[in-house]
Amino acid sequence: MKDYWSDELQDMRSKVQSGEIKLGEHVDVRMAKRGIDILDVATAILTGSIVEGFDIGQYPKYRNPDPFRTICGQDLKGSYITVGVAIKSDGSYYVTTVYVGITERLKDIVGF
Incomplete structure (x- = not known):
């Protein structure tokens, strides 16, 4: 799965630039x-990196369908935010969560 992250990120960036990325329910x-x-x-999304990924059914404490x-x-202010994105079977991307900062667990993964 990690082998495809750069391709997925490029595709997400393309969808962002064309206005095709979607917000999941209640995210706004x-x-x-x-x-x-x-x-x-x-x-x-345009400047960041994928730091973690889960395939179907692998998300901790939740059976993710995508x-x-x-x-x-x-x-825009230069502060770090974390964006969770689901990859749908039709090739679309849904932002499912967004929060300010980076959790301690993710800081360990990305080496901050």
Whole structure:
């Protein structure tokens, strides 16, 4: 799976640039509460890296129906945000979660 991350990220970036990336249910509400807008999400995807991935059914404590990638990147202000993206079977991408910062667990993975 990790072997395909660079291809997946390039495809996600292409979809961001063409306005084809989608927000999952309730993500826009959570983003507003966290002070993150769609341009921050787009910037993080365009400048960030996939740091973690789970295939179908591999997400801890949750049976994810789609492959899932975690992207860490910078928002428009240069602050780090984390973006969770589901890869749907039709080739579309859904942002399922976004939060400010990088968790300690992910910091260990990316070496921050």
